[in-house]
Amino acid sequence: MAASVFQQSKPAQGRVMKAFKDLIAKRRSGKEYSDDFLQSMIERDSCPNNEKQHRQFMTLTSDSKSDVIVLTLIIGGQTTSSAAMMWSLKFFGETREVLDRLREEQLAIARARPEGASATYEDIKNMPYCLKVMKETLRLGNKGWRVNIDMTCIHMNPKHLPDPMQFNPSRFEVPDSLPKHFEMQKPYSYIPFGSGPRSCLGTNMAKATIMMFLHRVVSGYSWTIHDWDPRMEKISFVPRLASGLPITLKAL
Template structure:
C-alpha cells in the first residue's frame, strides 16, 4: 500500500542515508589521517642516511679516489679526508657503487661480527674480475664455507711447519748474500723471498726464469686492482687482465700435468687434487676454483707479507731500543748452532713472545689492509644511520688502529701494548669473524722468521726516509722500498 504522501518517508530515507554516508566518510578520513600520521611518524623516526655526497652521476667520486693515490699519500687519503669532514660514518660513490665507511669498534662488530647475517663480503669490480669469481675473497657465503674448508689444509699444523722451514731456508740464503756496507732494498728482497716461498709451497715452482716471469705478471695484476675497469688496450685494468690470463695459462698447464700423472710434487696443489680423487664428482673443486684461489693465495701471501716486513724494518730503525731488545733476546737462540743454520720451526717461533708483539704492533701501525668491505644484504641500521640493501659498507681498520679512544698514544711504536690481548674488534690486521684471513698464522710466522734472521745477522740503518707510498699499490707500500745499509753481526756480539 503506497502512502498518500511519500514525502516524509523519502525525507527520512535521505536523512538516514546522509548520516550513514557522513559516518562512512568520517571513518575513511580518520583512517587516512592515521595512515598519513604513521607514515610521517615513520619518516621522522627512520634513521638518516650517512652524510656525504655521491659526486658526479655514474662517475661518483671515483676520480677523487684515484687522484688521492697520485698524490703520493695513497688511496686511504681519500677515506681519511672524508672521515675528517663527515665523521666516523659517511657515504660516497666509487666505481658506480655506493660505499659507506665506518670507523668504530662498535661498527666493526655490527658489520664483521659472527652474528652479522646481514652482510656478505664484496670487492670492487676491478678486484673481483682480476682475482676471479671463484676466489675465496669474492665467493658467496655458501661457496666460501666450502672453499675455506678445502683450502685450510694448507694452513694446518703439519703444513705450517713445512712452510716455516721453507721460508727460513730461503731467508737465510738471501740474507747470506748481503755484505758489509751494502745497500739493500727491503721490500724488493722481501718480495723475492715471499714470492719464491709461496710459489714453492703452492705448486713447487722453483725455476728462476719461471718465477721471474710469473712475478712480473702478478705485479701487473695487483697494480690493476684499484683501477677503472676499462677493457681498452693501454689501460691498467686491461694490462692486468692480460697478465691474469698468462698466469692462468701457466697454472692450468701445471694442473693438467698433475691430473695426467706426468708430474707429482709434495705441495698444496697436489694435496688438493688428491682430495678430489677421494670425493664424489659433485664435491670436487673445478679447475676454475683451484686457479682463482691459487692466484689469490700468491697475491695475498706475497705482497701483504713483504709490505709488512718492510714497514717492520722501518719501525725498528726508528726505535733502536726495540731493535736492540729483540736482538738481545734472539742472539741466545743461536747458541750451539751456526748463525745461518736452517732450524726454525713453529715451536721455536712460539718462544719469541716479544718478537710476536713487534709483529702485531707493525701490523697495527702499518694497517696493510686498510679497510674491509661488506655488502648489505638487506636494509639495516649501522651507527644510527640507514644503510640500504646493496650498499657496500667498509670497516675502516686503519682509523680504528690509530684511534686514541682505542689505543693509548697510538702514534707510538710500542710492542708491549700487546702484552695483553687487544679489546674485541680493535685489532683488525687479518679481519675477524668467518672471513678472518686464512693465512694469518703463516703470515705472522714469515714475519717472525725474517725478523729473527735479520736481527741476528745484521744491524742496519734506513738511508731513505721518504714515507710517500708507491702509486697504484693496493696495499700501502713505501715508494722507496725501505733501503737500508747493513752491518753484519760479529761473533763477539
C-alpha cells in the same frame, strides 16, 4: 686513451693463469709432483669419500677454480706479508730500543740451537717479544688501506690504544697475573686479519712468515736504509712506501 691499470694487468693475469693451468695439467697427468697445497687439492679430488663429497669437491677444485685459488694464495700469502716486513724495518730505524730488545731475544734463540740448525715452528712459539713486534707492525703499518672496515681509524683510536702513532710493541705486554695468551685489547679494537667467520684464512701462516723473517734478519744482520721517503704508493693492494725502502744488509 691510455689504458687503465686494470686493463694493463689483464695480459699479465692471462700469462700467470696459463702457467697455473699448465702446472695443474702436469700434476693431474702425473708428469710432475710436489708436496704442496695444490697437490693435496688434486689428490683429494681423485679419491673422495662418497659421491656427494666428490661433486662438492669437484665444484671447488675444478681447473677453472684451482688456478684462481692458487693465485689468491700467492697474492694473499706474499704481498701482504712482504709489506709488513718492509714496515718492520722502517720502524726499527725509528725506534732503536725496540730493535735492540728484539735482537737480544732472537740471538738467544739462535745460540740455543745446534750449530747449523735452522729455526723451527717450535722456536716461533718461544718468541714473545717478536710476537708483540709483529702485532705492532701490523697495527701501525696499515695506513692507507682501502677496505670496507677502516682499520686505520680503529687501530689509531687513542681510546683503545694510548699514544697510537708511537711504534711500541710493549703495548701488548700481558701482566704476569694474567694467562700468557690473554688479549689486552678490547674486542674488535685490533683486527689486522679481520675477525669472525670472514677473518683471514692465512692468519697463522702470515704470522709465522713475518716472525721467521724477523728472526733471520735481526739475529743475522745489521742494515742501512737508503731512502727514508715517507710517500706511499698511489695504487697498491696493500700500503707500501713508494721507494720500497731499499736497504743494504751486513752480516753480524
